[in-house]
Every structure is written in structure tokens, then in C-alpha cells.
Amino acid sequence: MSHPSPRAAAAHLLDQVLGEHRLLSDLLAAGALGQLAPPDRARAQRLVTQTLRALERSDKILAKHLRKPPPLTVQNILRLGTVELCMGGDAHGIVNECVALTGASKRFAKLKGLVNAVLRKVAAAGPAEWAILRVPHLPKWLRAPLSEAYGPKTVAGFEAAHFAGAPLDLTPRGDAAALAEAVGGTVLPTGSVRLAEAGQVSALPGFETGDWWVQDAAAALPARLLAAQPGETVLDMCAAPGGKTLQLASAGAEVTALDISDARMARLRENLARTGLGAALVIGDALTHEGRYDAILLDAPCSATGTIRRHPDLPHARDGSEIGDLIGLQAAMLDRALGLLKPGGRLVYCTCSLLPDEGECQIEEALARHSGLRVDAEATALPGVDPDWRTEEGGFRLRPDFWAERGGMDGFYMALLRM
Structure with a gap:
């Protein structure tokens, strides 16, 4: 039995989050990526979170090339492709797989030509447009009360942090400095150990021996x-x-x-x-x-x-x-x-x-x-x-x-x- 690619799994997760309003943590706990090997699980999750962080930007870029929004599944494939292309991904591989994902669906196969044409245009002009777009805003239901509590300037700082994403923090059982050296991280002022790029968490030194936990x-x-x-x-x-x-x-x-x-x-x-x-x-x-x-x-x-x-x-x-x-x-x-x-x-x-x-x-x-x-x-x-x-x-x-x-x-x- 063939397993889905990380990109296909990511597109399915986007459908669940944006179409059915399900939390990603619940989907992952229920085994949504269980068919993938650990490195592919990490990649699929990274693709989903990058796309969700940049949803406002991707939709802004795609709107220039679409007369109307396509069905959600196709739109999410386009979003994935747009984010990857604008963040420096390989245009040939990204466009080809997004077209293949669309063509693999009986419902949406007829739209693979649209996906191909749109993403080729995005590959050509998208990265330059991406660089000048604003940091994505929080939705109004949350931005309004936060602006009232903290002021718009502080909320803009929140949004910048959200768009940047989060490094991986570990809580050590023992000496923080020793753990930082072992995993290639830095010790934060409060005693946690931070890694800018963690990769596969279970492959880090000290995981099997229980020297730390993610927190x-x-x-x-x-x-x-x-x-x-x-x-x-x-x-x-x-x-x-x-x-x-x-x-x-x-x-x-x-x-x-x-x-x-x-x-x-x-x-x-x-x-x-x-x-x-x-x-x-x-x-x-x-x-x-x-x-x-x-x-x-x-x-x-x-x-x-x-x-x-x-x-x-x-x-x-x-x-x-x-x-x-x-x-x-x-x-x-x-x-x-x-x-x-x-x-x-x-x-x-x-x-x-x-x-x-x-x-x-x-x-x-x-x-x-x-x-x-x-x-x-x-x-x-x-x-x-x-x-x-x-x-x-x-x-x-x-x-x-x-x-x-x-x-x-x-x-x-x-x-x-x-x-």
C-alpha cells in the first residue's frame, strides 16, 4: 500500500483545519500523519504550519490569478504551492506535485490545468510580491480585544512573533548547559534550552534516556x-x-x-x-x-x-x-x-x-x-x-x-x- 507524500498529507490537514475547523493538535493525536515516516511527518507538519501562518499572504498573491476561489481542496493545494514557491522552494518539483495532487482527485482532476497555470505565474512573480506584503494580521475576533487590552503597536509585535514561528524549547532534568551543548542549543535566562532548528525531536541526544522534555x-x-x-x-x-x-x-x-x-x-x-x-x-x-x-x-x-x-x-x-x-x-x-x-x-x-x-x-x-x-x-x-x-x-x-x-x-x- 502506497503512503501519501508529505505535501499530500499537508493538503489534507489544511482541508480539515480550514474546512471543518478542527485543531491540528487533535488531528495529529488521532494519527493523521501515522502513515508517514518520522522525517516525512515533520515535513508535512512544517508545510501545514508555514501555510497557515502565511495564509493572508498566499491568498493575496493568488487573488491576482483567480477570477473566483476554486473548491477548498484545490485552493489549499494552491496555498501550499504558493507558500513554498515564495519561500524559495524548487519551482519545478513544487508545481509538478501540486498538479499531480489535483489530478489524482476524480472530483478536481479537471482543474489541474488551472493549478499548473496559476502556480507557474506565482513562481515567476510571487517571491517579489511576497517580500513587500504586510505581516499577516490576526482575525478580527481576536485582534479587536487584544488591541483594546494592549494597543495596536503591541499587537503588531504579537503578529510578527506569530509569523516568525517558534523554535523548540526543552526543559532539562539536569544541567541546562550540558544539555545545550549536547543538542546544539542555547540556555535561556529562565533555564530552558532553545534550539532554532530541531529536526526530528526523537532523534535528539537524550531523548531515549529521558534527559529532557519539550516545553x-x-x-x-x-x-x-x-x-x-x-x-x-x-x-x-x-x-x-x-x-x-x-x-x-x-x-x-x-x-x-x-x-x-x-x-x-x-x-x-x-x-x-x-x-x-x-x-x-x-x-x-x-x-x-x-x-x-x-x-x-x-x-x-x-x-x-x-x-x-x-x-x-x-x-x-x-x-x-x-x-x-x-x-x-x-x-x-x-x-x-x-x-x-x-x-x-x-x-x-x-x-x-x-x-x-x-x-x-x-x-x-x-x-x-x-x-x-x-x-x-x-x-x-x-x-x-x-x-x-x-x-x-x-x-x-x-x-x-x-x-x-x-x-x-x-x-x-x-x-x-x-x-
Whole structure:
């Protein structure tokens, strides 16, 4: 049985994201690229993310050569080809395979002549046009509230970071400098190791021996803020996919990793086995969970708008309609988490969102609801943390445009609470 090419797989994934509004992470978890060898999987995923980041540019260039948009599948083949051509790809190979992909479909074979003609025109004029087009904008449903919160100039910085994409960050179990030397990366101020070009992750030194795990530098800070101690009972309240659980377990804490999705916990099980770390895994609803803990890390379900530089499918797969419900769920989870703390316990609340309603506002409202609750602002004095990241209520606000010269970071909000 023949396997699809990386380009064919990428075109199919674009159909799913842009036509059915499915998240790329869900598609990949369901095995969408399972028929491909690891290097081809990496290439297919790279083609998809590059095309999604540059969708505005590719559509602008294609509009000059199309009287009307073709069917979505053909349009996505054209988008893939346009992005590759404008980013310096080999014109002959790209055009030929895009024509072949179109011709392989009974429904769209009659449009292969159109694909050939359009992409040859793009190959000739597209790269010069590409170079002068603006950085792609976020969709209006997200750009408007972000501009209100941060101002248009800052949002333009977000968009530049999103378009540039994200390097690969690793959280080391041991010495960061030694890991950086082994994998050819650099040590970031907060202790993560960053690789500009990672290639196949599972082929990197130390993968098989569990010396590290993939985790954006911003996502590694909530566990460092919680500062779990050996022997403490710690609940990772929404644990999957598990990077923070691994950090807490590596610190020597007795960790309970709780998540409602058994499927999402599969990756955490794999990483625990690979690293040799231990945690009690519980599949269940955080709102009904019982127990008493010295410390809790609540990475609450959110809009994930802080992760667009790594997940460019998100603005196309979502429209913001779910945010109101998420804000209510975050408040309920925060209240429940506070009730699970032992006397004198501490809790880190965090979200990978750029929207203040899912971050700063949640903490301000929680302080109003709970007498005696306070933010431990002194805990934010962590190595490598810029004082400008601290917020009025005593938490951290991380943004994609921070560390721009180093490749940026995910957007995150976090605060350490004590009763």
C-alpha cells in the first residue's frame, strides 16, 4: 500500500483545519500523519504550519490569478504551492506535485490545468510580491480585544512573533548547559534550552534516556513559580499533556496528575515512562475531585491564544465564541482548587491566554470572592525573569513579543496564591 507524500498529507490537514475547523493538535493525536515516516511527518507538519501562518499572504498573491476561489481542496493545494514557491522552494518539483495532487482527485482532476497555470505565474512573480506584503494580521475576533487590552503597536509585535514561528524549547532534568551543548542549543535566562532548528525531536541526544522534555520556556515557569519541594503532596489539576507534571515530579514532589481526558493523558504516560519519573494519574473532573494538597498547579482550560506562534491553526479553527464559557469554568476551577488546599497551602493559577479576562481579571475577582486570599508577589523573583513581566496584582504576564531577538515565547498569565 502506497503512503501519501508529505505535501499530500499537508493538503489534507489544511482541508480539515480550514474546512471543518478542527485543531491540528487533535488531528495529529488521532494519527493523521501515522502513515508517514518520522522525517516525512515533520515535513508535512512544517508545510501545514508555514501555510497557515502565511495564509493572508498566499491568498493575496493568488487573488491576482483567480477570477473566483476554486473548491477548498484545490485552493489549499494552491496555498501550499504558493507558500513554498515564495519561500524559495524548487519551482519545478513544487508545481509538478501540486498538479499531480489535483489530478489524482476524480472530483478536481479537471482543474489541474488551472493549478499548473496559476502556480507557474506565482513562481515567476510571487517571491517579489511576497517580500513587500504586510505581516499577516490576526482575525478580527481576536485582534479587536487584544488591541483594546494592549494597543495596536503591541499587537503588531504579537503578529510578527506569530509569523516568525517558534523554535523548540526543552526543559532539562539536569544541567541546562550540558544539555545545550549536547543538542546544539542555547540556555535561556529562565533555564530552558532553545534550539532554532530541531529536526526530528526523537532523534535528539537524550531523548531515549529521558534527559529532557519539550516545553515552551513560558510554559515551564508556572511549575517554577510553585516551587514544589521534595515530599510535598502536589496536584497538577489539568495535567495533560504533562510537561508541568514532569517538572513537579522531577522536584521530588508526590504528584497527582488529574485530567478529564484519558486520550490526552496518553502522552503523559509515555513521557513518565521515558523519563523514569513517577506520578499518580487520575482521570476525572477537576470540579468534583476530592483530596487535600500542600500545593496545586491549575493550568486552566482557556482560549490558548498565547500559543498561536506554535499553533497557527487556532485562529482558523476557532472564532472566540467559547471564551465566555471558558471564563466561567476557570472561575469555578479556581474556587474548587482553593478548597483542596491544606491550611497554609499555595496555588499557582495560569492560562496560556493573552486575554486579560482569562488571567489578571480572574485573579482580581478571586481576591474579591475569598477573604484572606492573597497574591504572593515576592515569589515572582525567579532567575531570568524580567521585572517588566510582573503585573499590578502580583502575577506574571508573558507575551509572544518578549525575547523577540531570541525567538519569542508563548503568551501566558500566572500568579501564586496563598490563603
